[in-house]
Amino acid sequence: MQVIRITALDDERLADYSRLTDVALRRVSEPAGGLYIAESTKVMERALRAGHRPRSVILQEKWLDDVAPLLEEHDVPVFVGAPELLEQLTGFHLHRGALASMHRPALADPADLLRAARRVVILEDIVDHTNVGAIFRSVAGLGADAVLITPRCADPLYRRSVRVSMGTVLQVPWTRLPEWDEAATILRDAGFQTAALALADDAVDLDVYAASAPERLAIVLGTEGDGLSPKALQAADTIVTIPMLHGVDSLNVASASAVALWELRVR
Secondary structure: OEEEEOOOOOOHHHHHHOOOOOHHHHHHHHHHHOEEEEEOHHHHHHHHHOOOOEEEEEEOHHHHHHHHHHHOOOOOEEEEOOHHHHHHHHOOOOOOOEEEEEEOOOOOOHHHHHOOOOEEEEEOOOOOHHHHHHHHHHHHHHOOOEEEEOOOOOOOOOHHHHHHOOOHHHOOOEEEOOOHHHHHHHHHHOOOEEEEEOOOOOOEEHHHHHOOOOOOEEEEEOEOOOEOOHHHHHHOOEEEEOOOOOOOOOOOHHHHHHHHHHHOOOO
């Protein structure tokens, strides 16, 4: 690695880290530029273990010894600067040690991801990065094989999603699905049945459905406000609901994912 101590912000290689608090900018620039930001040494380690390539790293001097062993095989610039200078660059205090600008891996073909899977989660148009990250953490901890996201779903590699997931978005296989007309065919061809979590008069209680759950199952979760779209519900084989008490009709989508994954785990 190349350690570069900075006293100014005029190096064009620092542009990856500027204005990180501007969500709209990062949504556009990260996917288009083929980059994402890994925040903290733990997340960086998981990214490197997953085979992702770093482009550069920035950190405070006190974190250099922690990061150095991770980058022994990577010839990348490591920018070291004073806390106030790095905060000026990024827009926030780097209290998690380091940031790395990482090259995005190519997304897998959905059919390839489904081939060996038994449980997958589909996220339809979930736009809150915190919820996306929390769902990935549930998927990793409760044993689903992959996550598939619709074209308008939030980016799992956005900095907040990665952080909330504790880096599990870097270890859980995931990819984007096409629109439902094509996605439903891909799922059927792979031998999957789909269970849509939603409120409906004909919905089956989760525990009842789990008693005879299919061998290969896709659990479909909808956006925070409107829930699942009509096309998602039409594509589902079964609509499943989590029974609730005390007049509460539903859970937050991330909480619902954990309940459903536990109940529908492969036994």
